[in-house]
Amino acid sequence: MPNVMLAKDAVSAKLAECFVTIEGNRYKLMQGKKFEAKFDKEKKKVSILGQTGQGNKTTSWSGTGSMTIYQNTPIFNDLMLKFKNTGEDIYFDIQISNEDPTSAAGRQTMVFKGCNIDGGVLASFDADGDFLEQDVDFTYEDFESPERFRILDGMM
Template identity: 35%
Template structure:
């Protein structure tokens, strides 16, 4: 139990998701995704079950990892069509880098930068709209094959 005020998490030190910035680098072109409204990134561990004589517990051994994510954006440009359609014309698949920066100036946690390598969309988002009172947006799942913690948060002690 905290005995002094300094040992309690201050609300200001939590991180606001609105202070996130996402860029993609495609063929050397850095594109600021000002239209990004959602970025979800996961590393799933693939595990094998291991049975051991003399123990009733099932053990688990991690054998590989799988990087996946979802990118959601408002529709304000044609970038995914511009870079994705060439694959449909047998010009090679689209691989790119995503860099995600979170820097909430109100928090004492500092800034964190994460980079994903060899990002590949599962589908090329073209359109998703309805005749209702909403704005156009798209969402696409992706895989990635490398991750770097370029700059970790300073952390709150």
């Protein structure tokens, strides 16, 4: 059993796939360039009789995320347009899977449910730039992990 992680077990950040399900349509978001979903716990201070320090008690959580995509799909602009025209705010799901065939960690899949975009850039250009990109910030209301990385040899 190794005492250190083997280099081959680092999971390549490039070997991922992303799917977005909006109003029953499932899109492979091959335009994806970068993705991050955060889980933030809200804690309240707890005064404890008999000690000078305060404790911390988690009371709730919130989910936020961001992704950068190449701006060559209308799906996120369409969400903003629909809200502008009708007042209907659309919620959607995002599924991310990471799997590097070289790594013993295996495959991890996370599904973020009830995603809702915060807004976004509708159009842009950059005379010095290389490619059109779009940053999409969002919140999510739930998540699940149907597939998780394995515990590597030597961790336990």
